[in-house]
Amino acid sequence: MKVLFIHQNFPAQFVHLAPALAADPKNDIRVLTPSKRPCPSGVKLHSYDIKRSSSNEIHPWLVDLETKTIRAEAAYWAAMKLKKDGFSPDLIIAHPGWGESLFLKDVWPQAKLALYCEYYYQATGGDVGFDPEFSIPELDMACRLRLKNANFDLHLLQADAGISPTHFQRSTFPRHFQDKISVIHDGIDTALIKPNPNVSMRLNGVELTKKDEVITFVNRNLEPLRGYHVFMRALPKILKENPKARVIIVGGDDVSYGSKAPEGTTWKNLFLDEVREQLDMSRVHFVGKLPYPDFIQLLQLFTCI
16 A cells, blocks of 8 residues: 655654554555654655745735645645656545645545544634633634635545544534544554653752652643643642642743744743742753653653643
8 A cells, every 4th residue: 555644744643653554565655744854664755845935915814824825835746746756645644734735636636635633723612712811802813713724624625534633623623524534542652651660850950750749741832722821820839739849841932822922021931920939949840842752751750740
């Protein structure tokens, strides 16, 4: 079987699936991606570059869709080169979130297209309006989200099947497409991620072991949509009621979802400064984004996450 994966940051959610398919020598497993990250063993990488940016004068509601079209165009021409070189996939497995897979059925109309259905945007009850503190009314928000979902709608019209890691994520998609979506968890490598009673980690000159009370807060980026502000405001009480506990906070200063922090600060510093005087900072450890082996150590170490 010939399978082509599409993901702008491959392997990402396909980190287990792609090498599992590649382990069968009868399969020809490839990935089309602008990412320069190493591929799992057995997966052939075909990388390409995004050669243009969004227009300055485009209607603001269309910026997101234009960005995805630009990426889709780049992937289209890379796919056309693959086709010219003789590759014709039986199956395309794509994360459509950035648009790359939008025109691939035009390259290989006979290929089956399976979409990774991570999330379909909602005007209410989702990442918009999730917290009154950050819900500044925008009269055009529903319009913007409808156009943001246009990328998914165009993909769904072509798709033969979908995969969602959880039932909740499947439920966000239009009802008429949910019957095509199978709920399949991304998977956990239990040979790697498992208890280790002898684990230890050194932070700021302090050696932590399983004997210590370790509370962790982990996210890709520290921002309101991920609950960072709620956690920080609860932290003074948590430390007061657990005088031996240490807190390890994992995450970067960027913004993955929602709006940026006010000019001149970050969400991390904004909410840290709000409670800093109430905290014993010798027990609070901000470690940024951890390398994966260190992150596994942290999973093995924590008492509460």
